[in-house]
Amino acid sequence: MKVAIIGAGAVGLLYAIKTQERGHKVTLYARRQDQIELIRREGIQVGEEHTSRTIHIEDVTRLHHFFDLVILATKQTHVDEVVALMAEKKVTSPVLFLQNGMGHVDLAVNMPNPSAVGVVEHGVRKTSDRGVLHTGLGLTRIAAVNMERRQALWIKDQLDSKEFSYVFEEDWFEVLSNKLIVNAVINPITALFNIRNGEILENPYLLNIAKRLCEEACMALLKTDGDRQFERVTHIMEQTKWNRSSMLADVLHQRETEIEGISGYILEKCKQDLPYTSFVYEGLKGIGQIRRRENM
Ligand SMILES: NC(=O)C1=CN([C@@H]2O[C@H](COP(=O)(O)OP(=O)(O)OC[C@H]3O[C@@H](n4cnc5c(N)ncnc54)[C@H](OP(=O)(O)O)[C@@H]3O)[C@@H](O)[C@H]2O)C=CC1
Numbered sequence: 001m002k003v004a005i006i007g008a009g010a011v012g013l014l015y016a017i018k019t020q021e022r023g024h025k026v027t028l029y030a031r032r033q034d035q036i037e038l039i040r041r042e043g044i045q046v047g048e049e050h051t052s053r054t055i056h057i058e059d060v061t062r063l064h065h066f067f068d069l070v071i072l073a074t075k076q077t078h079v080d081e082v083v084a085l086m087a088e089k090k091v092t093s094p095v096l097f098l099q100n101g102m103g104h105v106d107l108a109v110n111m112p113n114p115s116a117v118g119v120v121e122h123g124v125r126k127t128s129d130r131g132v133l134h135t136g137l138g139l140t141r142i143a144a145v146n147m148e149r150r151q152a153l154w155i156k157d158q159l160d161s162k163e164f165s166y167v168f169e170e171d172w173f174e175v176l177s178n179k180l181i182v183n184a185v186i187n188p189i190t191a192l193f194n195i196r197n198g199e200i201l202e203n204p205y206l207l208n209i210a211k212r213l214c215e216e217a218c219m220a221l222l223k224t225d226g227d228r229q230f231e232r233v234t235h236i237m238e239q240t241k242w243n244r245s246s247m248l249a250d251v252l253h254q255r256e257t258e259i260e261g262i263s264g265y266i267l268e269k270c271k272q273d274l275p276y277t278s279f280v281y282e283g284l285k286g287i288g289q290i291r292r293r294e295n296m
């Protein structure tokens with residue numbers, strides 16, 4: 001397949017290399033000229049490897065329509081502008097969204113392109129504009145949104161390999177909402193209290209906040225298996241105990257967080273008062289405002 005990957009961050013860099021290794025013709029699209037020139041000159045470095053990998057990289061404004069698949073690997077907060085650019089460039093290819101949260105779902109449902117969502121269960125950290133660290137080997141769950149089931153299955157088969165697995169899921173809401181619950185609990189707590197994921201388990205006060213956040217998320221998403229969901233969340237805290245969540249990393253690097261597509265989505269879905277979710281949502285919005293003022 002000819003595959004475009006938009007966004008040369010942690011996920012985009014790793015998926016570009018893994019998709020190319022699977023035998024596809026990949027073009028990685030970035031938006032900063034300095035990053036594009038660096039990767040053209042020196043390639044992408046995965047982990048501690050001494051050799052770098054060559055990849056075809058272009059400026060996103062030069063996006064074109066000759067692709068069998070577009071993988072969208074920006075943060076949730078930049079999905080709207082990329083989807084608008086795809087419409088402007090008349091890109092009608094199938095799209096695979098890889099974002100955390102559910103803020104992009106309405107776009108995926110309503111766009112004219114066939115669309116699918118993927119949930120990334122790998123740990124990935126960007127070490128430089130051309131460097132990426134694969135910190136946890138997981139898999140990618142993929143489900144059709146606005147696409148025939150067999151087309152999504154075909155895409156899954158094209159991308160799947162022993163070393164970098166993809167799993168097909170029947171129900172996009174189930175797979176995205178389960179990941180949303182994990183992110184609605186772990187990400188805001190770690191980001192507000194500047195702790196690693198596993199530290200929530202060691203602190204009964206924070207664990208209580210986690211339980212409440214999980215109950216509220218389950219209520220908003222109409223999940224009736226709250227205890228099982230909380231067990232799953234605590235299991236992921238344990239599995240990723242040394243990780244800094246992506247939201248904590250965003251706060252520490254003074255970047256915009258994905259709180260809107262995570263807790264914001266939950267608050268919007270639920271008509272009832274959700275005090276814990278409202279607190280973490282407003283807390284992180286508040287941090288964002290302080291950061292913007294400091295940068296003025
Ligand atoms: N990292 C991880 O371990 C995991 C990440 N995810 C999810 O995957 C998604 C991507 O995360 P991650 O890779 O970590 O994020 P990063 O912030 O590392 O990367 C996002 C990239 O998108 C680029 N970008 C933004 N807007 C545009 C645009 N208009 N055109 C082209 N490129 C653009 C950014 O460019 P610039 O550098 O110029 O700002 C940046 O390189 C997120 O939703 C995240 O929650 C899910 C699970 C695990």
Ligand SMILES: CC(C)(CO)C(=O)C(=O)O
Nearest residue numbers: 186240243244245246247
């Ligand atoms: C699962 C978890 C919480 C791992 O850190 C994650 O998805 C994130 O950090 O965004």
